[in-house]
Amino acid sequence: MVDSLSLKKPVVTPPAPARGSGPVVNRSRREALAAYAFLIPWFVGLFLITVGPIVASFYLSFTNYSLLEEAEWVGLDNYVKLFTEDPRFWASLKVTAIYVVVSVPLQLGFALALALLLDRGLRGLSFYRSVYYLPSLLGGSVAIAILWRKIFGADGLVNAVLGLFGVEGTSYVNNPDTALSTLILLHVWTFGAPMVIFLAGLRQIPSSYYEAAAIDGAGAVQQFRSITLPLLTPIIFFNLVLEIIKSFQSFTQSFIVSNGTGGPNDSTLFYTLYLYLKGFKHYEMGYASAMAWVLVVIIAGLTGINFLASKYWVFYGDSK
């Protein structure tokens, strides 16, 4: 990606620009100066609120810093404590892992299925697309999380509907066995965003492929398996990587549905929620930093594995 950016040398290098500048050297220096000037805000941001904090966070993860007291070097203590003495850390890891492993494939499955249904000149396509896409925009908001809490509450919508069939339900958000499922459902509900990306990917597949396959007598199923699916694997891969990274960092839903506790019984304690509680409720900022780095390693590791595994299933066509 970086390579493709390096701009091709200008087709024609104007030797004497009308600006009246002298030699070419001068011009390229002016260009560099202008570029760096335009990048000043970004540079300030890069060092002040990205690179600087990354370094600081790494350092803090080896201290017991707490905002109120000076940082004291504690070596690997935070990490050791995380892995050996903190059951809530493991609980949050487990909850998040289940959330990601269950909800991402489900979400992408729905996204792909609907994209396939909507593809190829269906009447009303843009209407359906909008309807299915809307929840993706709203899904991360506090308002929807509140709604969810109520839908799956003791006297919520789900139980009201079940009541019509004579089934009596309990509160799903207050039951440790079902609370996480409601959050998974909320994530699946936002399948519209990857669906739109799938739709864009489907449009890239030349219809001549299908025509040729039809002439050769391939049915719909075979066309899907031999044309659509292989050509769509790069998009599936892209969505998979993105959704895993994103869903590992989910916060709002877990916070609102459990009212900031991660309960019941830590069954909705997302990793980021626990990090928030540690860092900004108990002010154990060194500890929270260590947690952040564990998260980075997990996400980077998963993404790395994803890329390695992609060699075996992602099909990049004939890259001309």
Add this chain to the structure above:
Amino acid sequence: MATASSRNPVLYRRRVSRGAKHLMLIGFGLVMLYPLLWMISSSLKPEELIFREPGLIPSEITFENYTEGWDALAHPFSYYLWNSALITVLSVIGNLAACSLAAYSFARLNFPLKKLWFALMLGTIMLPLHVVIVPQYIMFAQLDMINTIWPLILPKFLAHDSFFIFLMVQFIRTLPRELDEAASIDGAGYWRTFFRVILPLCTPALATTAIFTFIWTWNDFFSQLLYLNNPDNFTVPVALRTFLDSSGESSWGPMFAMSIIALGPIFGFFLAGQKYLIRGMATTGLK
């Protein structure tokens, strides 16, 4: 649909299956939107009816929930709406200005170490927020900026959302270079070329950036929860959250009513800017 029929000669079966498909899509769409519609209808029902009626048509309509919810918290709800609007609008301006400047440099100008900086920019797109949030918080605390809007808008003016730089770089690269050269021959400097030639042509990318920034900032809960602890500074998401605390489980009606109001602007932007949203997502895969 000639192309469809050429693939399958049995037209009649085709038509039936198409009808079935539409039925299925509409049904599924209804199931998807049911929670939202239910929330709207519930917000118009008297409190005691909300959980007795799972249906959508209220048997009795009242705006009591809205009037009650509007004044239920320390400030009238308009106060929180204004706080949210201020932060959101400033964020949009910040992202538009800072990201477009950076994008123009990356897309059009040559400078030493460009590849390195560009790679760094791409690298920060996927960076989990949590790895910088603790030191950022400490920094803003030391600058005495907790409970101000600065920690929320300053990063935007410093092009922290590299997503949008990337989006605009991609867009600017599709513009013909001859434009720049023509501007240069006419005596325009880099700033003029950027401001008078590139920027106006970038409108679609700018619109995508503006809409996404608006929706993300309006929805953002984590940073606002973190940096705004004083009810006087609360934004809509944080204020909504206090409903859960202050009113317990009893007043769902007003809470729904205010939730609808909170979602309103997003819905509006969605209707107005669908084209840019979909296009932006399709080209860069952001959401």
